[in-house]
Amino acid sequence: MAKRGLGKGRVKGESQDIWLRLMVNGRRCDVVAPVQKTLLEVLREDLGLTGTKHGCELGECGTCGILVNDLFVLSCLTLPVDIQGKEVTTVEGLAHNGKLHPLQQAFSELGAAQCGYCTPGFLMAAKALLDTDPSPTREAIQDGLSGNLCRCTGYLKIFEAVELAADRMGAERRKAATAPQVAP
Amino acid sequence: MTDFSVIGKPRGRVDGPAKVTGQAQFADDLHLPGMLFAKLLRSPVPHGRIKALDTSRAEALSGVVAVLTGKDLPEKYGILPVSQDEEALCTEKVRYVGDPIAAVAAVDEDTAERATELIALELEELPSYMTIEEALEKEGEPIETLRFGPNVHKAVSLEFGDVESAFAKADHTREDLFFYEGSTHLPMEQHAAVARWEPEGKVTLWSSTQTPHYVHRALAKVLGLPMNRIRVIATPVGGGFGGKSDPFNHEIVVAKLAIVTGKPVKLTLTREEVFYAHRGRHPTLMWVKTGVRKDGAITAMHFRSFLDGGAYGSYGVVSTYYTGALQTTTYKIPAYKFEGTRVYTNKPPCGPKRGHGTPQPRFAIEVHFEHLARELGMDPIDFRLKNLVEPFTYTANWLRITSCGLRECVEKVLEASGFRDKRGKLPEGRGVGFGLSAYMSGASLPVYWNDMPHSEVQLKVDRSGTVALFSGAIDIGQGSDQVLAATTAEVLGLEPEDIHLITADTDLTPIDLGSYSSRVTFMAGNAAIQAAERLRDQIAEAMAAKLDVPTDRVAFRNGRVMDAQRPEGGVSWEEACAVAEAAQGNLMSRGAYKPPELSGPYKGSGVGPSPAYSYSACVAEVTADPESGVVEVDKVWIAHDVGRSLNPTLVHGQVEGSVYMGLGEVLLEEQVFRHGLHKIPSMLEYKSPTTKDMPPIETILVETVDPEGPFGAKECGQGPLLPVIPAVANAVEDAIGARFHEIPITPEKVLSAMDKAARGEEPLIGPTSLPDYHLGEVLRVDPPDGKKVELFPMHEET
Amino acid sequence: MLRLPPFAYVAPSSVEEVVEALHTHGPDAMIVAGGTDLYPNMKRRQFEPKVLVGLANVPELRAIRGTPEAGLTVGAGATLREVSAHPVIQEHYYAVAKAAGLVSTTPLRNMGTIGGNLCVDPRCNYYDMPFPWRKAVGFCMKKDGDICLVAPGSPRCWALSSSDIAPVSLALEAKLRLIGPQGTRALEANDFYRDDGIEYLTKERDEILTEIQLPPAKGLRTTYWKLRRRGSFDFPILGVAAALTMDDGTVTRARLALGAVASRPEEVVEAREFLEGKEPTEADVHAVAEAAFELAKPLDNADGHFYWRKRMVRPYVQGALKELLRMGPPESWPREYN
Numbered sequence A: 001m002a003k004r005g006l007g008k009g010r011v012k013g014e015s016q017d018i019w020l021r022l023m024v025n026g027r028r029c030d031v032v033a034p035v036q037k038t039l040l041e042v043l044r045e046d047l048g049l050t051g052t053k054h055g056c057e058l059g060e061c062g063t064c065g066i067l068v069n070d071l072f073v074l075s076c077l078t079l080p081v082d083i084q085g086k087e088v089t090t091v092e093g094l095a096h097n098g099k100l101h102p103l104q105q106a107f108s109e110l111g112a113a114q115c116g117y118c119t120p121g122f123l124m125a126a127k128a129l130l131d132t133d134p135s136p137t138r139e140a141i142q143d144g145l146s147g148n149l150c151r152c153t154g155y156l157k158i159f160e161a162v163e164l165a166a167d168r169m170g171a172e173r174r175k176a177a178t179a180p181q182v183a184p
Numbered sequence B: 001m002t003d004f005s006v007i008g009k010p011r012g013r014v015d016g017p018a019k020v021t022g023q024a025q026f027a028d029d030l031h032l033p034g035m036l037f038a039k040l041l042r043s044p045v046p047h048g049r050i051k052a053l054d055t056s057r058a059e060a061l062s063g064v065v066a067v068l069t070g071k072d073l074p075e076k077y078g079i080l081p082v083s084q085d086e087e088a089l090c091t092e093k094v095r096y097v098g099d100p101i102a103a104v105a106a107v108d109e110d111t112a113e114r115a116t117e118l119i120a121l122e123l124e125e126l127p128s129y130m131t132i133e134e135a136l137e138k139e140g141e142p143i144e145t146l147r148f149g150p151n152v153h154k155a156v157s158l159e160f161g162d163v164e165s166a167f168a169k170a171d172h173t174r175e176d177l178f179f180y181e182g183s184t185h186l187p188m189e190q191h192a193a194v195a196r197w198e199p200e201g202k203v204t205l206w207s208s209t210q211t212p213h214y215v216h217r218a219l220a221k222v223l224g225l226p227m228n229r230i231r232v233i234a235t236p237v238g239g240g241f242g243g244k245s246d247p248f249n250h251e252i253v254v255a256k257l258a259i260v261t262g263k264p265v266k267l268t269l270t271r272e273e274v275f276y277a278h279r280g281r282h283p284t285l286m287w288v289k290t291g292v293r294k295d296g297a298i299t300a301m302h303f304r305s306f307l308d309g310g311a312y313g314s315y316g317v318v319s320t321y322y323t324g325a326l327q328t329t330t331y332k333i334p335a336y337k338f339e340g341t342r343v344y345t346n347k348p349p350c351g352p353k354r355g356h357g358t359p360q361p362r363f364a365i366e367v368h369f370e371h372l373a374r375e376l377g378m379d380p381i382d383f384r385l386k387n388l389v390e391p392f393t394y395t396a397n398w399l400r401i402t403s404c405g406l407r408e409c410v411e412k413v414l415e416a417s418g419f420r421d422k423r424g425k426l427p428e429g430r431g432v433g434f435g436l437s438a439y440m441s442g443a444s445l446p447v448y449w450n451d452m453p454h455s456e457v458q459l460k461v462d463r464s465g466t467v468a469l470f471s472g473a474i475d476i477g478q479g480s481d482q483v484l485a486a487t488t489a490e491v492l493g494l495e496p497e498d499i500h501l502i503t504a505d506t507d508l509t510p511i512d513l514g515s516y517s518s519r520v521t522f523m524a525g526n527a528a529i530q531a532a533e534r535l536r537d538q539i540a541e542a543m544a545a546k547l548d549v550p551t552d553r554v555a556f557r558n559g560r561v562m563d564a565q566r567p568e569g570g571v572s573w574e575e576a577c578a579v580a581e582a583a584q585g586n587l588m589s590r591g592a593y594k595p596p597e598l599s600g601p602y603k604g605s606g607v608g609p610s611p612a613y614s615y616s617a618c619v620a621e622v623t624a625d626p627e628s629g630v631v632e633v634d635k636v637w638i639a640h641d642v643g644r645s646l647n648p649t650l651v652h653g654q655v656e657g658s659v660y661m662g663l664g665e666v667l668l669e670e671q672v673f674r675h676g677l678h679k680i681p682s683m684l685e686y687k688s689p690t691t692k693d694m695p696p697i698e699t700i701l702v703e704t705v706d707p708e709g710p711f712g713a714k715e716c717g718q719g720p721l722l723p724v725i726p727a728v729a730n731a732v733e734d735a736i737g738a739r740f741h742e743i744p745i746t747p748e749k750v751l752s753a754m755d756k757a758a759r760g761e762e763p764l765i766g767p768t769s770l771p772d773y774h775l776g777e778v779l780r781v782d783p784p785d786g787k788k789v790e791l792f793p794m795h796e797e798t
Numbered sequence C: 001m002l003r004l005p006p007f008a009y010v011a012p013s014s015v016e017e018v019v020e021a022l023h024t025h026g027p028d029a030m031i032v033a034g035g036t037d038l039y040p041n042m043k044r045r046q047f048e049p050k051v052l053v054g055l056a057n058v059p060e061l062r063a064i065r066g067t068p069e070a071g072l073t074v075g076a077g078a079t080l081r082e083v084s085a086h087p088v089i090q091e092h093y094y095a096v097a098k099a100a101g102l103v104s105t106t107p108l109r110n111m112g113t114i115g116g117n118l119c120v121d122p123r124c125n126y127y128d129m130p131f132p133w134r135k136a137v138g139f140c141m142k143k144d145g146d147i148c149l150v151a152p153g154s155p156r157c158w159a160l161s162s163s164d165i166a167p168v169s170l171a172l173e174a175k176l177r178l179i180g181p182q183g184t185r186a187l188e189a190n191d192f193y194r195d196d197g198i199e200y201l202t203k204e205r206d207e208i209l210t211e212i213q214l215p216p217a218k219g220l221r222t223t224y225w226k227l228r229r230r231g232s233f234d235f236p237i238l239g240v241a242a243a244l245t246m247d248d249g250t251v252t253r254a255r256l257a258l259g260a261v262a263s264r265p266e267e268v269v270e271a272r273e274f275l276e277g278k279e280p281t282e283a284d285v286h287a288v289a290e291a292a293f294e295l296a297k298p299l300d301n302a303d304g305h306f307y308w309r310k311r312m313v314r315p316y317v318q319g320a321l322k323e324l325l326r327m328g329p330p331e332s333w334p335r336e337y338n
């Protein structure tokens, strides 16, 4: 029997199926899964969100990176039970109404995705970075993305893509700020 | 035709949007209804005989659907027809820790894994051979005995010209020994394959593979099915670098499990298992001797290589030749002798990693020449410039050189880096180093020799005007989709996004031999251009009649078809297609590419010839700390002759990625073993450079417009790796005097070089001897002196 | 895909409930905070607890309280990101901020806690490997086997203390607060660790580490030097933590500790003798470095050649001390590679 949430001291034998109530990309998802199933597995196997990739499942590559309440974390080391009620964002949640996020646009334009396998993880790391530092220096980008490995690009195109996206987002913000205010 | 509208423009890739939205479906992303999951039981010993194997407890486990052992798949296979030495599951012997013995399909991965642990396995351990020396010198039951003696997989000895008398003519000779440590591809995507048994009696395999065609052949052989009962679909490859270009045991196993169970089956390797699948860089021991005249002209070279091949053949025969074949493509070497030996060891098999067999000798030669030139009292750069190959010539080993921008690459990279003002003049602890290289734009012979094309492309237009392009080529990140779409679009006056690609599906797409040896741009690109030109000509003919102009005045531009002299008129592409379809029926065309006959008149001449060679020259600037032994690369400048840059964005990306991988090899990465096991099969301990370890790179593209390349293009995905390694080693010498004849250059090796210097010894780190192995008879070949270079351009306008 | 073995999960919301749960489930239970150390270990079957007691829902563990004058108290559940970005810690306890900021990677610092960091399982590259590999090598006494593969004759495990913050806690003489069924106790950081790769903590299984108390910051100068081969991801293969209390130019208190040279963080006690009560000279710094060099005995069970790791002790100790003593211009100090 699936149990909703976990109280103090409730323990059930070997494997414990629980009822998870997750918010993923703005949608509520209810899943019943063994408690030891990581968020990576639940996203890919239960929710069909295979955009989140994996390269080690041990925290050693960053490929499985996602956002939980805007914080960049590794889904391979996250238990879904711990993040109920928090907002999960995956690569599938970046584009809005069919319009690519400026980071996605820039990655695509500059060839920052070669094989594309590391790309979802890098995009999420870059999103978290730009959320806190909208116009990062090259060094800040290297830092912000230092939890992700890529074997194809040598990273330079990725850095350039983040810079391009930051520039464009900055320009958007300035345009919005100077646009004439319409009275409500 | 130089006013290109697509070619040469920096732009994104057609597969970009799918990859940045997470929609690209990699093999492990596939989930089929009722799918089972497979796991492999692997050998825990490096070398052993299977005494007993009992799977009954595994079979009895609830949730287990099928168990396979070697008996179920006895047929041997291997990528090369000459080395069919692999088994999908070992039958008698295991040859490395990780060699698969049994396979389980179960309802989930956990159950499959638990079942593998229930298999009772009894092994008799045999002596293990973990190094080249052990393979050749240690007593005991060998891994394999072929005609070259125990544990020797391949031995080759070739002499071009009279090397002995050419050495006699030299004023000076020098010999050096080198060792190049093994390294692995470490693709971010772990190999995965899914197979499904189709009701009509066929099996479909989806796999992360660079070579669906060769997988197709191997499956047919091992499963005992005709090829038309098997369909192989390559999924987007999440990083290959050569590591996914063999047919793999897990691919054969899932296919068999799908047949046996009638259900879809998936097998995804763990990161540890990816280290066992390997096929990476051969650890290579090398000896080189070069003779030169006082004026610096090379008279002769003798090169010997010993390759540590691991447990199976893989591409090893070819790898062996590659450690000798391309020496002559950068320097004029009038007399050249090459001896190569590849041994079996009890380690995961080595194979093709980016640069396949050529980074090792390139490292050796570019370091060797530094010493040689200085002994001669010559500037090492001047020495190289004096000996550079000339375009449109033949080498002593019968390689045809066509376009060659090597000299320009050297000049440009020296200028951009300020090398001449820096070499020997930077403060202690800082230095610059140089290296150059050449690489093939596709091997001119296929793995299975035949007279058929290497790449074919079909185009088909539907009523919407959409051009569907069918090609067997698989994008492994190198951008082959973009090359196909862009070349086709250019010819037809469309945008790459207008081309709909259907790739790498043996049921649907015509042949492409695979994404290896940097062949796809050159070969599939040429095939695509031919197909596009033929389609264009069909439409031009129909439009000529309609516009009432001669056919050659019909122009294709910006999605429109018009009279070239009245560009403002004309019709849309869709209308033009309708006109053509009305006149001619189905609109479709085909193109094919087969390299010209380029092999020389000797056995072994099949390895090395390529329709064109790319060239690179590199300068690295480093800081080396004699106190800590740490070497840091401050900047890399690299000039690359790509023939024509079809898309600068992608070419820069390929060059930068190559430099990255080269830097990893020269400073950090090692596929090493301890107690018979891989020492560090983990992403954390196998040190791949991070974002914080990456220096800036300045890439300079040199365009020589190759007469046979698609729009003049040559390769850019492998060659630029090669010169990085010697450039860094040479820079370390410039910085602190330590001479590295061995990579990786790790801090403790730097410190031991400094310790040697302090003791007054030569601060040289490297091997000191060669194993005692004598090759058989040498094959003597006369160089093609005076042979005129013939060209075989494919397209009128390129 | 590597997966976690099954376990039952308990998610208490107070320290009291944590202690209760640990007590109820006895040796079958383990605490998990960020899980960045424990989950990979469990996926490799190095730990197979039947019950996990998660700290994610215990907000009281996350607080950072106090003042630099009176001393700062950092909750064990504060994440490494929170610790490294905390303005008071950055200003007054630089070594803590720096060490926390150098742990692993950005996402791991968003998840990993300082408490988990102090308790990180000692590492060894014969041990931190997937189950099939460990089985093939024949297991070792730290899990599933009975010998040590690094030092086969040895009766003990030499796994390496690999926490970045552990040596810092020694150098700062931090006090650690533990709560268990027996009540609360405060331990000197130095007394928290044991020189054994398996039983590496003096903490009882049913005790929880709740906070790290940092001393008053007056006159305190601290730093941490980390050695690793890549600029990210890697555990320290040498850590040097130094804390000096200064009165004008005179050192009144000196503490130096090394990480990743033994199964526990090791204090270099000679630093007290050579540095305290004076304005240390270059020679004093060298003498401390020499003592540290003697103390460090790296083995072949971590990244980097052990010869190199030992050699780096001297320049690292000199560098860290020169930095704190502001001895000469920074360009003249040895370099740090992290």
Ligand SMILES: Cc1cc2nc3c(=O)[nH]c(=O)nc-3n(C[C@H](O)[C@H](O)[C@H](O)COP(=O)(O)OP(=O)(O)OC[C@H]3O[C@@H](n4cnc5c(N)ncnc54)[C@H](O)[C@@H]3O)c2cc1C
Binding pocket: A058, A059, A060, B684, C030, C031, C032, C033, C034, C035, C036, C037, C038, C039, C040, C055, C076, C077, C080, C102, C103, C104, C105, C108, C111, C112, C113, C114, C115, C116, C117, C118, C119, C120, C121, C162, C163, C164, C165, C207, C208, C209, C210, C233, C234, C235, C236
């Ligand atoms: C790729 C990678 C790189 C890493 N690099 C580094 C590095 O460079 N430096 C470094 O120091 N660490 C490193 N780590 C280890 C780890 O991420 C950090 O040490 C982290 O701070 C651990 O904290 P946690 O909260 O995730 O611990 P957890 O994994 O939750 O716990 C670790 C251990 O501490 C115990 N524990 C946790 N909290 C408490 C508590 N409050 N009371 C009692 N016991 C407790 C747990 O039972 C467990 O045994 C790395 C990990 C990975 C996967």
Ligand code: SF4
Binding pocket: C123, C124, C125, C126, C127, C140, C141, C142, C143, C147, C148, C149, C150, C151, C156, C157, C158, C159, C197, C301
């Ligand atoms: S030090 Fe010895 S006992 Fe300890 S983990 Fe390593 S091999 Fe095992």
Ligand code: FES
Binding pocket: A053, A054, A055, A056, A057, A058, A059, A060, A061, A062, A063, A064, A065, A074, A075, A076, A077
């Ligand atoms: S999959 Fe590698 S960090 Fe999660």
Ligand code: FES
Binding pocket: A112, A113, A114, A115, A116, A117, A118, A119, A149, A150, A151, A152, A153, B188, B238, B239, B477
């Ligand atoms: S694009 Fe292939 S790993 Fe990053």
